[in-house]
Amino acid sequence: MPDFAIDYGLLHEAKKDLHDLADRIGPKLGDTAFSQVGSIEYEDSDAVFGNDGLAESFRSLYRIAQHPMSKAESDLRELGDIFGAVADGYFDVDAQIANGMGMMGASLDLDRWKDDKAAWDYLQAHRGDCVPGPDGSMPGFCSATDPGPPPTDSTITTETGSVHTHLTLDENNNVIKEETTVVNGDQRYTSTTTYTPDHKSYTTDTTYSDGSTTHSVTTTGEHGSSVTDTTSGDGSTTHTVIALNEGGGGTMTVTESDGTVTKYTRGDQYARWDEVEKTTPEDDTDYSSYPTAV
DSSP states (O other): OOOOOOOHHHHHHHHHHHHHHHHHHHHHHTSSHHHHHHTSOHHHHHHHHSOHHHHHHHHHHHHHHHHHHHHHHHHHHHHHHHHHHHHHHHHHHHHHHHHHHHHHHHHHHHHHHHHHHHHHHHHHHTGGGOOOOTTSOOOGGGGOOOOOSOOOEEEEEOSSEEEEEEEEEOTTSOEEEEEEEEEETTEEEEEEEEEOTTSSEEEEEEEOTTSOEEEEEEEEOGGGOEEEEEEETTSOEEEEEEEEOTTSOEEEEEEETTSOEEEEEESSTTSOOEEEEEEOTTTOOOOTTSOOOO
């Protein structure tokens, strides 16, 4: 089976091109000889054509074509908006994945620095032990080098953009804030996560490529369990409760601001979440027996 791929950068360019085309042809549609002659008064059009039958035929043609002509500009913009919405949607999904990868990479860099810093600090406290052994070799810890300041910035560069992550640390070099910016062409996604000192809860503010925003507050529990309350820029809310066991399996319940409740389960940390029940405030219908997409 061939791979299915969407170039959201190309779709975003298509949106711009269609909007630019609408901007160019919009004013011209009402300024052509066709529209000028077709829309003038009956007597004037007769004077232009010099024949009543020809003038009437031209006016009939203009009446038939007038609606598509006037609608062309709005249709171009609407088509451009559709392309843009698809592009932004796919970009935002990829950007969230890139956000996670960026934060993971920055955290790994910081962990390596902490190991190097611990080795350097140990050497400073035990320099007197750095003497050659019977075979003339030095103890292994004596080769430690000063790692310098902690790494707080990580950048991944691609052909069309970049993923940049900045870490803010406390006095003990623990992460208290993570800021990630994902750029692809003129599309931009930003996410900022701020942790409490005990790292048991955190807030995340996200701005998506279309300018929409979300604000989330998460409290963590045992085995990766969590409770998250998310508020979107339009005022809608989502309450998500994830209850996990030691193996990573468990349940997830998502409650939307309109009262819709969706429940999921998974067997372990490597399994996908499967929807098992969905109820709405209108009819309280249980959709668990309905077939779901694979």
